[in-house]
Amino acid sequence: MEKESLFIAVGNQKGGVGKTTYTVLLSSYLHYQMGLRVLVVDCDAPQ
Ligand SMILES: Nc1ncnc2c1ncn2[C@@H]1O[C@H](COP(=O)(O)OP(=O)(O)OP(=O)(O)O)[C@@H](O)[C@H]1O
Ligand SMILES: [Mg+2]
Known part of the structure; x- marks a missing residue:
């Protein structure tokens, strides 16, 4: 079964x-503790 994002x-x-x-x-915990693959996008809309 395919994993959902x-x-x-x-x-x-x-x-x-x-x-x-x-x-x-949060992303460090999800990856290093829970073993999930994580992609982080940090946005700043006005800039
Ligand atoms: N290494 C650090 N040591 C001390 N204070 C820090 C450090 N990094 C960030 N801060 C402070 O922690 C607070 C939160 O910073 P953070 O960059 O997470 O906020 P943000 O909501 O992402 O800001 P922005 O809207 O500019 O992206 C700010 O007051 C910042 O100056
Ligand atoms: Mg920020």
Whole structure:
């Protein structure tokens, strides 16, 4: 059976609230602890 991709969005309109920090911690846990393959895309819409 083919594995389905899981999409997780971390978002907030305010800057500097910890989006990137949380994303790195979460993706590290998912990969290094749970063994999942993870792709991270860190976007900044206005810039
Ligand atoms: N290595 C570090 N040591 C101390 N403080 C840090 C470090 N890295 C980030 N910070 C602080 O932690 C807070 C959250 O940073 P982070 O970059 O995760 O926020 P962000 O929501 O992704 O910001 P942005 O909207 O600019 O992308 C900010 O106040 C930042 O200055
Ligand atoms: Mg950021």
